[in-house]
Amino acid sequence: MRALVFAVLPVLIALLAVDASARRAARERQMPAAIAVGRRLGTTDLALSGGARWLRAPSLEEPWAAFADAPAAPDPDPAGGAMSPPRELWSRERQR
Amino acid sequence: MMAKRSSFLAFVFGSLARRRAKALALGGGLAFAVALVAAVLFLTDALRGEADRVRSAMPDVVVQRLVGGRPSVVRSADTAVVADPPIPSVASVRARVWGYVFLPALQGNIVIVGIAKGAPSLDDVHGALSEGRDLREGAHEMLAGATLARFLGLRLGDELGLPTTQPSTPLKLVGTFSSAAELYAADVLFCDERDARTLLSLGPDEATDLAVTLANSDESRVVARTVLDRFAAQGTTARVVERELLGRVYALGYGRRSGLVLAASIPALLALLVLAWDRASGLGPEEKREIAILKAVGWSTADVLRAKLLEATAIGALATAAGLLLAYAWVFWLGAPGLRPALVGWSVLYPEAPLTPMVDVAQLLGIALGVLAPFVSLSIVPAWRAATLDPMDAMRG
Numbered sequence: 001m002r003a004l005v006f007a008v009l010p011v012l013i014a015l016l017a018v019d020a021s022a023r024r025a026a027r028e029r030q031m032p033a034a035i036a037v038g039r040r041l042g043t044t045d046l047a048l049s050g051g052a053r054w055l056r057a058p059s060l061e062e063p064w065a066a067f068a069d070a071p072a073a074p075d076p077d078p079a080g081g082a083m084s085p086p087r088e089l090w091s092r093e094r095q096r
Numbered sequence: 097m098m099a100k101r102s103s104f105l106a107f108v109f110g111s112l113a114r115r116r117a118k119a120l121a122l123g124g125g126l127a128f129a130v131a132l133v134a135a136v137l138f139l140t141d142a143l144r145g146e147a148d149r150v151r152s153a154m155p156d157v158v159v160q161r162l163v164g165g166r167p168s169v170v171r172s173a174d175t176a177v178v179a180d181p182p183i184p185s186v187a188s189v190r191a192r193v194w195g196y197v198f199l200p201a202l203q204g205n206i207v208i209v210g211i212a213k214g215a216p217s218l219d220d221v222h223g224a225l226s227e228g229r230d231l232r233e234g235a236h237e238m239l240a241g242a243t244l245a246r247f248l249g250l251r252l253g254d255e256l257g258l259p260t261t262q263p264s265t266p267l268k269l270v271g272t273f274s275s276a277a278e279l280y281a282a283d284v285l286f287c288d289e290r291d292a293r294t295l296l297s298l299g300p301d302e303a304t305d306l307a308v309t310l311a312n313s314d315e316s317r318v319v320a321r322t323v324l325d326r327f328a329a330q331g332t333t334a335r336v337v338e339r340e341l342l343g344r345v346y347a348l349g350y351g352r353r354s355g356l357v358l359a360a361s362i363p364a365l366l367a368l369l370v371l372a373w374d375r376a377s378g379l380g381p382e383e384k385r386e387i388a389i390l391k392a393v394g395w396s397t398a399d400v401l402r403a404k405l406l407e408a409t410a411i412g413a414l415a416t417a418a419g420l421l422l423a424y425a426w427v428f429w430l431g432a433p434g435l436r437p438a439l440v441g442w443s444v445l446y447p448e449a450p451l452t453p454m455v456d457v458a459q460l461l462g463i464a465l466g467v468l469a470p471f472v473s474l475s476i477v478p479a480w481r482a483a484t485l486d487p488m489d490a491m492r493g
Contacts, residue, residue: 003105005109005410005413005414006409006410006413008413008414008417009413009414009416009417009464009468012417012420012421013420013457013460013461013464014457016420016421016424016455016460017455017456017457017460019424019428019453020424020428020453020454020455020456021456023428023452023453024452024453024454026452027149027452030223030274030275030276031149031150031276032221032222032223033221033222033223033224033274033276033277034149034150034153034276034277034280035150035152035153036216036218036221036224037218037224037273037276037277037280037281038150038153038154038277038280039153039216040209040211040215040218040286041153041194041207041209041280041281041284042192042194042195042207042209042304042305043154044147044150044151044153044154044280045147045280046143046146046147046279046280046440046447047207047241047279047280047281047282047283047284047443047445047447048143048440048441048443048446048447049440049441049443050204050205050206050207050283050443050444050445051204051205051443051444052205053196053205055441056196056205056207056283058345058349059337059342059345059346060158060160060305060337061167062160062162062165062166062167062335065166
């Protein structure tokens with residue numbers, strides 16, 4: 001009976017994995033609706049930080065959007081402290 | 097053999113019960129550390145998964161025009177630059193009308209999207225709208241994110257006049273998006289293209305950007321280069337964003353966020369580990385006497401070592417299980433209160449849709465073993481020290 005204590009972790013891992021899998025399956029069933037709305041959007045970036053355009057749509061904004069007012073000026077938006085620009089991506093993008 | 101194993105376990109659990117406070121301090125600290133790290137990983141993976149899941153809805157290539165280093169409006173002549181002469185593998189080029197409007201009432205931006213004539217109706221897609229119906233052309237109607245509608249106190253049939261420099265007709269709310277699209281469209285307002293032009297101050301010949309759809313998305317790099325060459329030949333600066341690179345935006349953006357949060361938690365985690373080490377390595381006089389008695393009645397050094405390691409494994413396994421359960425419940429059942437604003441950033445309009453877990457058995461096992469293995473290894477030294485005690489010395493105190 002006491003040995004069951006050592007089974008708690010593997011059983012919990014199995015239960016969490018099953019719950020996660022069920023939630024993923026439920027989300028997949030919603031995806032046709034999400035994609036139908038997404039096709040109409042300008043960007044499918046997550047609507048997490050709408051205070052500034054570069055935080056709302058980081059994938060489409062120009063790399064210097066965060067510093068639109070002055071070069072290298074501090075980002076005044078509180079969300080800017082939690083989100084970094086995708087510099088590695090910008091270095092690869094095409095622009096002329 | 098069974099009896100010996102049973103007596104080992106009886107001793108281990110008896111010992112844990114006798115030193116309940118120490119076991120709880122060790123286990124509680126470890127569970128808290130596991131919960132914090134696992135919750136950050138769960139939340140980051142869920143956000144990245146959510147962003148990736150709908151990436152296929154983006155056009156293969158987006159073309160922006162730059163003026164003075166900032167995105168500027170595109171004109172029909174720019175559409176012609178991309179579309180004429182036709183580039184092989186380009187299936188369509190569409191000028192999109194969308195942008196941001198600052199709402200003083202919200203003290204935040206909302207996203208206005210103009211829906212072009214002939215766009216597939218959302219009425220035909222099951223579950224796209226939580227209530228109402230899709231827009232009707234020319235009827236001055238709007239669809240809005242559920243969060244936005246709730247924030248503005250709008251119900252179906254209500255009209256909203258948005259701040260604009262041009263005279264505009266108030267828009268009537270005819271539907272809201274379902275929770276399926278909440279994470280992408282919480283702050284979005286769809287209206288027909290003509291209304292969007294008025295709200296965004298775009299002329300009839302102007303658009304925000306060009307969406308290029310390809311017959312074969314593998315050719316996006318070639319198409320991007322061709323488009324840029326054509327704009328350069330016209331003496332215009334352009335910027336091209338390829339969909340295939342967006343996955344990296346999300347991986348980098350959310351990866352670095354989780355890194356920041358974890359880095360900020362390092363001092364607390366270190367303090368916790370030092371405390372745990374201190375508690376685990378210290379042998380009290382009670383414990384020393386107990387081990388001495390065991391050795392006096394015939395337990396070998398290996399037996400004591402094994403019992404002590406079992407004790408550490410029991411505490412570690414239970415604490416890891418509690419930590420994982422706490423993290424999962426915190427993020428996916430409760431919506432990560434406290435952690436979500438720290439990790440995803442601050443916003444007036446916040447999507448309230450639940451997140452979908454991306455964790456699987458491999459990741460859960462990885463976290464569990466990553467915690468349990470060092471914890472049990474760290475307990476070897478104090479266990480060895482306990483096992484090699486001289487019974488006579490220990491009993492004398």
